[in-house]
Amino acid sequence: MSDKKRPLTTPKKDVSRRKFLRNATVAGAGAAATAVAAPHVAKAATVLKVQAAWGGGIFLENAKSYVDRVNKMAGSGLKIDLLSVNSVVKTSQMQDAVHRGVLDGAHYVPAYWYSKSPAASLFGTGPCFGWSAQEMLGWIHYGGGKDLFNELMGTLGLNLVSFFNSPMPAQPLGWFKEEIKDSSQMTGLKYRTVGLAADVLNEMGMSVVQLPGGEIQPAMKSGLIDAAEFNNPTSDSDFGMQDVSKHYHLASFHQSQECFEVTFNKKKFDSLAPELQSILEYASEAENSNFYWNNTLSYADDLIKLKEEHGVNVYRTPDSVMSDQLKAWDVVVDRISAEDPFFAKVVASQKVYAKKVMNYLLLNQPDYGIAYKHHFG
Numbered sequence: 451m452s453d454k455k456r457p458l459t460t461p462k463k464d465v466s467r468r469k470f471l472r473n474a475t476v477a478g479a480g481a482a483a484t485a486v487a488a489p490h491v492a493k494a495a496t497v498l499k500v501q502a503a504w505g506g507g508i509f510l511e512n513a514k515s516y517v518d519r520v521n522k523m524a525g526s527g528l529k530i531d532l533l534s535v536n537s538v539v540k541t542s543q544m545q546d547a548v549h550r551g552v553l554d555g556a557h558y559v560p561a562y563w564y565s566k567s568p569a570a571s572l573f574g575t576g577p578c579f580g581w582s583a584q585e586m587l588g589w590i591h592y593g594g595g596k597d598l599f600n601e602l603m604g605t606l607g608l609n610l611v612s613f614f615n616s617p618m619p620a621q622p623l624g625w626f627k628e629e630i631k632d633s634s635q636m637t638g639l640k641y642r643t644v645g646l647a648a649d650v651l652n653e654m655g656m657s658v659v660q661l662p663g664g665e666i667q668p669a670m671k672s673g674l675i676d677a678a679e680f681n682n683p684t685s686d687s688d689f690g691m692q693d694v695s696k697h698y699h700l701a702s703f704h705q706s707q708e709c710f711e712v713t714f715n716k717k718k719f720d721s722l723a724p725e726l727q728s729i730l731e732y733a734s735e736a737e738n739s740n741f742y743w744n745n746t747l748s749y750a751d752d753l754i755k756l757k758e759e760h761g762v763n764v765y766r767t768p769d770s771v772m773s774d775q776l777k778a779w780d781v782v783v784d785r786i787s788a789e790d791p792f793f794a795k796v797v798a799s800q801k802v803y804a805k806k807v808m809n810y811l812l813l814n815q816p817d818y819g820i821a822y823k824h825h826f827g
Contacts, residue, residue: 495527495528495529496528496722496726497529497530497531498528498529498531498554499538499554500530500531500553500554500555500714501532501533501534501535501537501538501539501544501555502532502533503535503541503544503556503557503558503562504534504557505536505664508682508684508745508748509685512616512710512737512744512745513532513557514532515737516615516712516733516734516737517532519733519736520733523733524726524729527723527725527726528722528726530555532557533553538553539552539553541558541562541662544556544558544562544563545558545566545608548714549608551609551718553715554715556712556713557711559574559711560573560574560575560711561574561575561645561646564644564645564646566606567602567606567790567792567793569602569790569792570645571646571647572793573599573711574614574711575644575647575705575707575708576646576797577646577779577782577783578703578776578779579800579801579804579805580804580812581804581807582617582706583618583619583707583708583709584617585707585803585804585811586617586707586709586800587615587617587709587738588803588807589799589800589803590614590709591735593799593800593803595796598799599612601792605792609715609716610713610714611715611716611719612712612713613712613731614711615710615712615734615735615738616710616741616742617707617709617741618681618682618707618709618741618745619682619745619746619749620701620702620706620707621679621704621706621708622679622698622700622701622702623679623701623702623704623767623771624677624678624679624680624699624702625679625694625695625697625698626639626677626695626697627676627695627697628697629697629699629763630697630699630765630768632768632770632771633768633770633771633773633774636654636655636656636771636774637654637655638655638656638657639656639657640656640657640659640674640675640677641676641677642658642660642661642666642669642670642678642679643658643704643705644660648660649786650704650775650782651704651775651778653781653782654775659674659675661675663685664689666680666689666691667689667690667691667693667694670694671693671694678691681708682745682749683698683749683750683752683753683756684745684748684749684752686756687755692756692762695762696760696762696763697762697763697765698762698765699764699765699766699767700764701766701772702771702772703772703775703776710741712730712734714730783797
C-alpha cells in the first residue's frame with residue numbers, strides 16, 4: 451500500500467452536484483417567495499339591479515334599509531344597486547322584467563301583480579281571518595304559505611324566487627269628502643284601492659279605480675274619484691292627501707294585512723354562492739323588526755301632525771262598514787274559490803293557521819285599550 455496522502459480537494463463531479471442542489475434549492479425558495487408575494491386579485495362583486503316600486507317616501511327608505519343590510523353583510527361578494535320607480539320599467543311590468551332577467555330583482559307588494567292570478571293577493575292583501583300581518587307572515591314562513599307561493603310560481607311559469615317581509619299595520623279606510631258614519635254612505639262612491647280589495651269594495655256598491663300611488667291625490671283633486679286610500683299616515687301625508695280632504699278614517703278590513711315582496715330572478719339567484727343566497731333571505735327576515743319599529747313610530751308622529759298642523763279630522767271607521775266588508779269578503783272569496791281550485795287551497799291553508807294561532811293570541815292577549823285609557827284617557 452502506498453504511503454501517499456489522499457488529496458484534500460473534492461472531485462469535480464461532487465462540486466458540480468452540490469452546486470446543482472444549492473442552486474435548485476435557491477430557485478425553489480425563490481419560486482415560493484414569488485408565489486407568496488404575488489398580489490391578490492379580488493373577484494369582482496356580483497351586482498344585482500333591483501328596482502323598487504317607490505319613487506320616494508318611507509317605502510323607498512324601507513327598500514334602502516333592506517339593501518343596506520345585504521350590502522353590509524355580503525361585503526365584497528355581492529352588491530345590490532337599488533333603482534327607484536320606473537327607472538327601467540313601469541311598476542306594472544316589474545315582475546315580467548325580473549322573470550326575463552331585464553331586472554335582477556324588484557321590491558314591491560304582491561297586489562301589484564294581482565292581474566296574473568287572484569291568489570297573488572292572498573299573499574299580501576287577502577281576507578282577514580282575525581289575524582294581522584304578523585300572523586300572515588307567520589303563515590308564509592311556518593304555515594305552508596311559502597310552499598304554496600312557489601307552487602303558484604311554477605303554475606304561472608315564472609322564473610322567480612321571493613322573500614316576504616315588513617308586517618304592515620292595517621291600512622286606513624282612507625280619505626273622504628265627509629265623515630262616514632254608516633256603511634250606506636259608501637254606495638256609489640268612486641274609490642281607489644288595489645288587489646282583491648277592489649272586488650270587495652265593488653261588492654259593497656262602490657265604484658273602484660286602481661291607480662298608482664302618485665296619481666291618487668291629483669285624481670281626488672280633479673274629481674275623478676271621491677275617496678281613496680294608499681297605506682298609512684306618513685305616505686298619505688307625503689302625497690298631500692290632507693290638501694284635498696279633511697276627513698280621514700282609520701281601521702278597515704279591506705287591506706288589514708299586507709307585506710313587501712322582494713323578488714329575484716331565479717336563475718340569477720341560483721348562480722349565487724349559498725352564503726349569499728342566505729344573506730338575501732335573512733336580511734329580509736331582519737327587516738320585519740326594523741320596518742315595524744321604525745314605521746309605526748313614523749305613522750304615529752305623522753298622524754299627530756295631520757290633526758294638529760293640517761286640521762284633519764281623524765275618525766275610527768264605523769263597525770257597520772267593517773261588518774259589511776267582512777260579508778263582502780265572504781262573497782268574493784266564495785266566488786273566486788269556486789272558479790279557482792288553487793285559490794281555494796290557499797284560503798283553506800290560511801284558515802287552518804289563523805284558527806289555531808289566533809285562538810291562542812286572542813285568549814292570551816289582554817285588551818290593551820283598557821290599559822291605554824287608564825293612563826291616557
